[in-house]
Amino acid sequence: MSRLRLLxxxxxxxIVILFAVVNRNAVAVNxxxxxxxxxxxxxxxxxxxxxLGVLAGGIAVWVGGMRKRRRVRQKEAARQAPTGDAxxxxxxxxxxxxxxxxxx
Numbered sequence: 585m586s587r588l589r590l591l592x593x594x595x596x597x598x599i600v601i602l603f604a605v606v607n608r609n610a611v612a613v614n615x616x617x618x619x620x621x622x623x624x625x626x627x628x629x630x631x632x633x634x635x636l637g638v639l640a641g642g643i644a645v646w647v648g649g650m651r652k653r654r655r656v657r658q659k660e661a662a663r664q665a666p667t668g669d670a671x672x673x674x675x676x677x678x679x680x681x682x683x684x685x686x687x688x
Contacts, residue, residue, distance in 0.1 A: 603627055 607626040614621050624632075 603630070 604625075604627040607630070609626055610623045611626050611629060612621055613624055613629060
């Protein structure tokens with residue numbers, strides 16, 4: 585597994601370094617409604633956009649899985665809910681409800 589990871593990582597790292605070396609020219613980045621303009625290297629703009637995309641995708645996946653995680657937590661809580669005193673699986677009964685009904 586370690587060699588496979590190395591065989592994948594080294595070429596990707598070489599491509600990223602080559603991209604950064606070739607694209608060192610400055611580009612003007614305008615943060616539109618704000619009056620800011622930044623002159624950044626093209627590779628920094630590309631890596632920043634990639635990072636923001638990964639971050640946005642991660643947040644979208646996290647939010648999308650909230651419903652499933654909630655269901656799993658509820659099922660786990662139901663599975664660990666207390667049962668009868670003897671451990672026979674019978675539900676715990678409220679002593680007020682087990683008494684005979686009172687009539688006025």
